[in-house]
Amino acid sequence: MSNRYIYVPRRQVIRGLLATAAFGATSKLWTGCSSSPTDTASTSGTSGASPDAGKPITIGFIYNAPKADYGWNQAHAVGAAAIASMPGIKIIEQESVPETKEVQEVMRNMIDQDGATVVIATSFGYFDPHVLEVAKAYPDVQFLHCGTLWKEGLAKNIGSFFALVDEGQYLAGRIAAQASKGGKIGFVGAKPINPVLRNINSFMLGARSVKPDIKMQVIFTGDWSLPVKEADATNSLADQGFDVIAVHVDSPKVVIETAEKRGLLSSGFHSDQSALAPKGYLTGTVYNWGTIYKNYVELFKAGKTLINGGVKPQYIGGIAEDYIGLATFGPAVTEPIKKDVEAAKAKLVDGSAVVYKGAIKDNAGAVKIPAGKTYKVTAPELTKMDWLAEGVSGKTS
Amino acid sequence: MALSRSNWRSRSESVVIPLAALMVALVLFGIFCMFGGKNPFAVYAAIFKTAFGSWNAFQGTLLRAAPLMLTALCTALPARLGLMVIGNEGALVLGGLGAAAVGLILSYGSITPNPAQLQTTLGLAPTVVQIGMALGGIIAGGIWIAIVGALRHYRAVNETISSLLMNYIAIALLNHLVEGPWKDPASLNKPSTFPIPELYRLGNIGSTRIHYGLIYGLLACAIAYFLIQHTTFGFAARTAGGNVKAARIAGLPVGKLTIIICFLAGSCAGLAGMVEVAAVQGQANASIVAGYGYAGILVAFIARYNALAAAVVAILLGGIINSGGALQRSFGMPDATVLVFQGLVFLVVLYSESLYGRFKIFKEPEIPIAPPPVPSAAVPV
Numbered sequence: 001m002s003n004r005y006i007y008v009p010r011r012q013v014i015r016g017l018l019a020t021a022a023f024g025a026t027s028k029l030w031t032g033c034s035s036s037p038t039d040t041a042s043t044s045g046t047s048g049a050s051p052d053a054g055k056p057i058t059i060g061f062i063y064n065a066p067k068a069d070y071g072w073n074q075a076h077a078v079g080a081a082a083i084a085s086m087p088g089i090k091i092i093e094q095e096s097v098p099e100t101k102e103v104q105e106v107m108r109n110m111i112d113q114d115g116a117t118v119v120i121a122t123s124f125g126y127f128d129p130h131v132l133e134v135a136k137a138y139p140d141v142q143f144l145h146c147g148t149l150w151k152e153g154l155a156k157n158i159g160s161f162f163a164l165v166d167e168g169q170y171l172a173g174r175i176a177a178q179a180s181k182g183g184k185i186g187f188v189g190a191k192p193i194n195p196v197l198r199n200i201n202s203f204m205l206g207a208r209s210v211k212p213d214i215k216m217q218v219i220f221t222g223d224w225s226l227p228v229k230e231a232d233a234t235n236s237l238a239d240q241g242f243d244v245i246a247v248h249v250d251s252p253k254v255v256i257e258t259a260e261k262r263g264l265l266s267s268g269f270h271s272d273q274s275a276l277a278p279k280g281y282l283t284g285t286v287y288n289w290g291t292i293y294k295n296y297v298e299l300f301k302a303g304k305t306l307i308n309g310g311v312k313p314q315y316i317g318g319i320a321e322d323y324i325g326l327a328t329f330g331p332a333v334t335e336p337i338k339k340d341v342e343a344a345k346a347k348l349v350d351g352s353a354v355v356y357k358g359a360i361k362d363n364a365g366a367v368k369i370p371a372g373k374t375y376k377v378t379a380p381e382l383t384k385m386d387w388l389a390e391g392v393s394g395k396t397s
Numbered sequence: 398m399a400l401s402r403s404n405w406r407s408r409s410e411s412v413v414i415p416l417a418a419l420m421v422a423l424v425l426f427g428i429f430c431m432f433g434g435k436n437p438f439a440v441y442a443a444i445f446k447t448a449f450g451s452w453n454a455f456q457g458t459l460l461r462a463a464p465l466m467l468t469a470l471c472t473a474l475p476a477r478l479g480l481m482v483i484g485n486e487g488a489l490v491l492g493g494l495g496a497a498a499v500g501l502i503l504s505y506g507s508i509t510p511n512p513a514q515l516q517t518t519l520g521l522a523p524t525v526v527q528i529g530m531a532l533g534g535i536i537a538g539g540i541w542i543a544i545v546g547a548l549r550h551y552r553a554v555n556e557t558i559s560s561l562l563m564n565y566i567a568i569a570l571l572n573h574l575v576e577g578p579w580k581d582p583a584s585l586n587k588p589s590t591f592p593i594p595e596l597y598r599l600g601n602i603g604s605t606r607i608h609y610g611l612i613y614g615l616l617a618c619a620i621a622y623f624l625i626q627h628t629t630f631g632f633a634a635r636t637a638g639g640n641v642k643a644a645r646i647a648g649l650p651v652g653k654l655t656i657i658i659c660f661l662a663g664s665c666a667g668l669a670g671m672v673e674v675a676a677v678q679g680q681a682n683a684s685i686v687a688g689y690g691y692a693g694i695l696v697a698f699i700a701r702y703n704a705l706a707a708a709v710v711a712i713l714l715g716g717i718i719n720s721g722g723a724l725q726r727s728f729g730m731p732d733a734t735v736l737v738f739q740g741l742v743f744l745v746v747l748y749s750e751s752l753y754g755r756f757k758i759f760k761e762p763e764i765p766i767a768p769p770p771v772p773s774a775a776v777p778v
Contacts, residue, residue: 012747012751013748016747095725101608105457113447125684191576191588
């Protein structure tokens with residue numbers, strides 16, 4: 001009788017293991033994507049405070065997925081790590097925070113428990129209603145949101161910053177077109193919404209600026225993080241003979257790795273994925289959030305804040321401001337291509353060339369930007385773009 | 398029958414075993430933390446402090462517990478009928494969509510109001526719109542899971558598989574509606590329905606930051622408990638759950654029971670979706686798919702399908718989620734740490750189920766029946 005106390009039926013063991021595995025696989029409550037590579041910038045950064053600078057400025061960073069995701073969040077974490085070592089700065093970070101009441105609680109905890117005086121909310125969906133709500137309760141704390149949602153009339157302690165990627169993708173498109181042998185580019189995108197469409201179109205405009213007859217096929221997976229569909233999309237593009245794959249999803253990791261396995265060239269996004277595809281990686285637009293964060297820190301240390309008006313409520317920039325750049329070039333980017341890109345980049349930086357220069361047609365033939373008209377990347381008209389450029393196969397709805 | 402009043406031993410069994418399981422899970426988690434080079438006692442203290450340490454901290458716990466109470470019932474109720482429904486997430490999404498649709502129709506007269514309609518609301522009282530939204534959520538979520546029950550009863554489709562797959566359909570439907578027919582053109586980067594006017598949203602309870610979802614959750618748990626334990630309807634459901642054949646022979650309407658219980662289960666999760674829309678997001682969009690449904694399954698399992706226990710377990714789990722942030726920020730532990738903890742709790746509690754009835758201490762003592770002098774008379778317990 002005595003040894004039966006610790007007897008656990010096999011059925012129970014299997015049931016328990018299955019249930020736990022199923023739960024772990026499906027639960028999105030605490031983590032958007034559970035794969036977290038460990039070999040990347042996972043600096044804790046909590047040791048940045050220097051004792052001689054008096055009370056350090058505590059800055060809280062909130063990410064919506066693991067910060068080592070080879071994507072959007074990693075780009076921010078790299079930026080955060082860049083300011084973590086600055087004297088007088090202490091950073092605290094929390095990853096995998098969903099866009100629910102949870103993020104409001106996290107902001108409150110960072111302020112109440114950790115003494116944060118600046119909160120940087122890096123996910124688009126954190127803004128409305130979450131940042132707006134919490135900012136009301138803490139008028140002395142500065143809230144910086146990564147996005148273009150700031151508008152006149154908001155509370156004084158809310159600011160936003162954003163980097164426009166069109167120029168980077170234009171250059172990446174130029175590289176892709178020159179490196180491609182078949183002239184067929186595949187693009188794996190999340191949703192047909194404005195930022196993704198701008199990304200696709202600027203890439204295509206870049207590609208067509210060197211090879212006007214180049215073709216592009218877009219596959220939308222339907223959501224920001226669907227690794228299985230992303231792999232499927234990449235494989236089907238490979239099967240159809242596309243030889244360069246570009247991407248805009250939360251983490252390009254799966255797409256880049258799949259393209260590498262299939263022997264294709266790939267162009268990344270958000271952060272540097274060159275380590276994932278040593279053979280086929282071309283380049284990709286990377287966000288230099290560190291540049292923006294350093295600017296903020298300099299202002300804060302000089303005693304300037306959003307509230308006293310020393311810090312502008314909105315900072316938006318592109319390649320000229322060094323808010324974006326290109327990732328490490330892969331081996332397929334030859335010397336002539338590099339020279340071409342350097343020249344094209346210099347023109348974008350000094351303003352003698354722009355990405356959106358009419359006439360630009362959509363893929364149904366309608367003129368969307370008339371001849372003679374040019375738009376800088378900051379032009380408000382571009383935020384209404386809901387079409388795919390000429391030469392792109394795919395639908396926006 | 399008088400014995401049933403004094404069966405404290407077997408009752409305490411169902412309290413002591415889960416508590417002991419929780420303790421074991423805590424110890425295992427402590428060992429895990431030690432391997433990570435952290436002092437387990439400091440970690441326990443941090444978990445306690447951030448989850449239950451002060452009223453301010455506890456509000457955060459209750460806030461996270463609120464949706465879990467409602468979604469837990471979506472698994473707990475059908476389980477009493479012997480059905481393992483895990484369609485909580487889908488029912489929550491449908492509830493959110495239903496609430497948003499009703500809310501917009503009652504506010505502007507249309508789900509996709511044109512700019513002119515957006516200028517003025519129809520002028521209904523907030524309570525009317527709120528009740529409408531709640532009903533929208535309840536009915537949409539209820540029908541969603543009632544479909545699962547009907548498939549089970551009439552077509553013998555496995556309810557676990559069908560409800561799981563219907564989660565994906567629900568999420569796809571949400572994405573389709575907010576990106577297509579119901580889209581607010583102003584929500585460029587994050588496709589959403591039109592927002593419900595501020596006036597009609599659910600506020601917070603008093604001066605706290607807890608929304609009314611908590612009260613809905615507590616009420617729903619209490620009502621569900623009463624329904625299952627203290628009504629003939631609940632008795633019929635439990636009987637059918639114990640033995641369907643016997644229930645049929647006894648003349649119980651098993652089909653009706655299945656569909657009604659499934660409807661009630663779905664309506665609870667649907668109400669959680671309504672709360673997410675009306676109290677948190679203010680509109681329906683992909684953010685309402687936050688995993689509350691799946692976490693609700695865990696809550697129902699640990700609570701052993703008891704509705705009152707589900708409320709308590711939801712608060713406990715809310716505390717664990719609440720403390721996850723502190724583990725990341727103060728201890729530099731990765732975000733998955735809290736998943737490890739919660740997985741350990743889950744596993745240990747499931748395994749502990751095999752311990753019921755194995756400890757003598759929880760058996761009622763064999764009471765000698767009054768007059769005859771036979772001390773070892775077997776009394777069925």
